[in-house]
Amino acid sequence: MQRLITVLFTLVLVCFAVPAAADNTIENIRMWPSPDRTRVVFDMGDEPVFSYFHLNQSHPYRLVVDFPDTKLNFNLDQFDSNSLLVKTIRTSTPKDTGGTRIVLELDKIVEPQIQSLGPQENYGHRLVVDLPGTSLERDRSALRAEDLQERKVTVAIDAGHGGEDPGSIGPRGTYEKDVVLKIARALASMINSDPAMQAYLIRSDDYYVDLNERPRKAERVDADLFVSIHADAFVTPQPRGASIWVLSNRRASTEMGRLLENKERLSDVLAGVEPAADEQEFLNETLVSMSMDHAMLSGYEAATEVLAELKRITKMHKTKPQHASLAVLTSTAMPSMLVETGFISNPGEEQLLRSNQHQQKLARAIYQGVRGFFMRRPPDGTMFASNRASRHVVKSGESLSILAQRYNTSVTAIKSRNKLSSSVIQVGQVLEIPSPE
């Protein structure tokens, strides 16, 4: 039997005739995944000279970039790919001695767009490699169709601490991480039983998620609101009561500064539109501060709504939302708040926080506050925006008093809104739910 060895070897060689620059360096490699591409940036010591080719015969597919007479001053071992498209970036034996060969291992075959950029503001020479294709967990463009069909609002629920980080520990040995996970789960189930809302748990079990990663996870699922749940602690047992924290201006300025340094990330904010160089700084600042102002303002509003509900069921430590400089409250994409549900260091409150009944009450109050916020400030394209959130189809086992409690209204208000003469309701009956007071 004749054996035929077929070697499938796709080789595309592209060379650029740029005058040879001797002794160039790669100082840094940065990567920016986005919903529609991954951008890999090589920060160069001098104008880059390069050639590249594909190896597409087997998975992972490879894009090989050769830099002649170039030294790599960057440790690729520390490089952690956060793109679904680029699995890893590594070096390989260079074509010529004194050169550097960089291999990008890719999950899909893509046609790269490569351009070299000259020095600009804080940047020197760069080689920018754009790889088209979804590189984040969820494609934002795919959401647009959903938007048209009156989507649900997504509430990201962040149970504080977890795993090796217990959070604060009460005098009876209660771990904050356990209490807040129970409240977070109760809140998630209330939100998921609301036809206009869905919950996304940042951590659904006992493990740790990096602080900066928490808001990023929420952003990746396009959350409309971020609620972090904690329990307070103090060195003395006296302090007690709940409080809510929102993003402070100081943190915002820091975050804004950080954003402004990252032009590539800003390119995403700017929806891929590159403004003229002289306008860029001004436009960037304006756009970032606009989205920051919006997120901060609505975060404060949401916190005020939740605070009003918490006040009804538990003692408050602070009666107004407090401004904080906390890593979890840094998103410009959505309003965020951090709820301190009580002092776990106070023996009485520790006892309460341990009880399932009180956990349910706290979750209910947060849910009602969040719902009230979306009723007043419905995000575009949501069921809240089209008033469908105020319609309820009666399910088995529900009564007017159950619905009044769930939607934070009264039996009388539901009856009068629906012109009901009795309190008897039937499965399948559609009720208009009045806005909370």
Ligand SMILES: [Zn+2]
């Ligand atoms: Zn905490």
